[in-house]
Amino acid sequence: MKYEKYKLLISLSFMENPIKYYSTNLKAEQVSFRQALLKGIAPDKGLYMPEYIPQISAEEIASYSNMEYHEIAYHVAHKFLWSEIGDEELKALVKDAYQFEVPLEKVHNNQYVMRLDHGPTASFKDFAARMMGRLMQYYLKLENRKLLILTATSGDTGSAIANAFYGLDNIKVLILFPEKEVTNRQRKQMTTLGKNIQIIALDGKFDHCQALVKQAFADSDLDHLNLSSANSINIGRLIPQIVYYFYSFAKLRAGKPDDKVIFSVPSGNFGDMMGGMLAMKMGLPIEKFVISTNENDEFPVLLETGEYHKIEPSKNCISSAMNVGHPSNLSRLLALYDGVMDEQGNITKAPDMELMRKEVYAASVTDVETRDTIRHAWESHNLLLEPHGAVGWFGLQKYLTQNKGKHTDDTLCISLETAHPAKFPEEINQLLNFDPNLPPSLQGLEGKKEIFDSMPHDYKAFKKYLMTNFASFA
Numbered sequence: 183m184k185y186e187k188y189k190l191l192i193s194l195s196f197m198e199n200p201i202k203y204y205s206t207n208l209k210a211e212q213v214s215f216r217q218a219l220l221k222g223i224a225p226d227k228g229l230y231m232p233e234y235i236p237q238i239s240a241e242e243i244a245s246y247s248n249m250e251y252h253e254i255a256y257h258v259a260h261k262f263l264w265s266e267i268g269d270e271e272l273k274a275l276v277k278d279a280y281q282f283e284v285p286l287e288k289v290h291n292n293q294y295v296m297r298l299d300h301g302p303t304a305s306f307k308d309f310a311a312r313m314m315g316r317l318m319q320y321y322l323k324l325e326n327r328k329l330l331i332l333t334a335t336s337g338d339t340g341s342a343i344a345n346a347f348y349g350l351d352n353i354k355v356l357i358l359f360p361e362k363e364v365t366n367r368q369r370k371q372m373t374t375l376g377k378n379i380q381i382i383a384l385d386g387k388f389d390h391c392q393a394l395v396k397q398a399f400a401d402s403d404l405d406h407l408n409l410s411s412a413n414s415i416n417i418g419r420l421i422p423q424i425v426y427y428f429y430s431f432a433k434l435r436a437g438k439p440d441d442k443v444i445f446s447v448p449s450g451n452f453g454d455m456m457g458g459m460l461a462m463k464m465g466l467p468i469e470k471f472v473i474s475t476n477e478n479d480e481f482p483v484l485l486e487t488g489e490y491h492k493i494e495p496s497k498n499c500i501s502s503a504m505n506v507g508h509p510s511n512l513s514r515l516l517a518l519y520d521g522v523m524d525e526q527g528n529i530t531k532a533p534d535m536e537l538m539r540k541e542v543y544a545a546s547v548t549d550v551e552t553r554d555t556i557r558h559a560w561e562s563h564n565l566l567l568e569p570h571g572a573v574g575w576f577g578l579q580k581y582l583t584q585n586k587g588k589h590t591d592d593t594l595c596i597s598l599e600t601a602h603p604a605k606f607p608e609e610i611n612q613l614l615n616f617d618p619n620l621p622p623s624l625q626g627l628e629g630k631k632e633i634f635d636s637m638p639h640d641y642k643a644f645k646k647y648l649m650t651n652f653a654s655f656a
């Protein structure tokens with residue numbers, strides 16, 4: 183799949199064809215967006231990728247500077263979805279999904295932090311989950327069918343999915359969380375909703391939750407329940423994550439034709455980063471893309487050596503949502519550079535490493551560096567970061583320090599903050615001696631009533647639960 187060649191073809195052809203989605207394992211049939219969205223993973227266990235990447239011109243990007251976030255979301259998503267959903271429906275859908283602020287905080291020189299933490303669960307996962315849920319609802323209504331979303335969570339994904347799908351028609355959500363591994367606040371974000379959201383506290387670890395979910399998906403006795411997952415590999419989560427890269431550049435650029443930007447993204451499963459890489463391939467003038475990981479440095483090592491080794495088990499760092507030893511979206515990044523990586527992490531076709539190194543920089547950040555960054559950012563710049571955002575900010579500073587000759591103080595740099603500091607009160611308090619203010623979305627949880635079921639980590643019990651609770655739904 184030569185993306186450069188496709189780009190040329192597209193710019194030459196007047197009529198565009200609807201975009202099909204191929205599997206990164208290259209052994210499954212191409213499908214439409216709707217099919218890819220409702221399926222999640224391809225039958226050959228690969229991830230769906232667009233067969234060609236639509237382009238956004240410099241003039242179009244310039245026009246975004248006067249638009250609201252949801253309007254930019256419409257324009258960017260329309261490039262992929264024009265053949266899949268009506269214009270008015272798409273406009274209404276993104277307007278409904280994005281009713282919160284996306285602050286761009288100036289730190290110093292031309293360096294900014296983009297806060298993606300103002301959504302209803304105060305993590306950047308809200309951006310993807312809210313649009314994906316609404317797209318699913320749209321197609322399910324058209325097809326007059328129902329879906330049961332089954333998700334295992336170690337904390338943040340569960341609450342983002344639960345909130346995003348709350349009250350949607352034709353969809354029920356069942357979330358499993360490890361009883362002793364989530365914070366009280368994380369649990370309450372899931373268990374106080376009700377309606378179409380059902381929660382199970384499992385007497386076990388996150389891995390047990392994940393294993394039960396996987397076994398249910400593979401169990402043909404449960405086919406009639408129309409199970410689907412909402413995890414980070416769904417193409418429906420990727421497209422919404424392209425938007426904020428265009429948004430931030432359009433709002434912050436100086437307006438000169440040769441403006442460029444450096445992004446830094448704290449990364450775990452590499453979904454957020456893939457949104458940015460797709461933005462770059464669509465025409466956003468990104469000078470360098472900094473991928474910042476914690477001590478799980480399998481990607482920085484790959485970029486340097488060309489060799490890939492998963493980290494098993496993954497290392498526990500304070501940026502806990504990024505403790506990933508084998509990023510599930512990595513095969514998509516390699517596909518962008520004409521390489522093939524299977525779901526186990528074997529590279530069966532080498533990517534163009536030279537081009538990748540030209541466009542991408544990778545930094546692995548230790549916990550010591552992360553904590554120092556939180557302290558230093560606050561003391562020097564009045565910038566309040568939590569551990570994930572601090573990894574991104576440190577990665578950016580490392581790149582700038584190592585490449586002094588290549589940019590000036592005027593170079594626009596944007597680092598992503600992916601969670602609200604109030605989600606990490608203990609860490610912040612230890613480092614800075616104060617408690618971060620709760621954003622409105624996290625206030626008032628204490629007094630709300632919790633409803634959830636408890637269960638041992640036993641597949642038979644889980645299957646019975648599914649059969650009895652959801653028999654009449656599907």
Ligand SMILES: *Cc1c(COP(=O)(O)O)cnc(C)c1O
Nearest residue numbers: 449450451452453454503600601
């Ligand atoms: C999920 C998450 C990440 C990692 O995002 P990926 O798309 O998996 O790379 C970073 N920060 C926070 C707060 C998260 O919840």
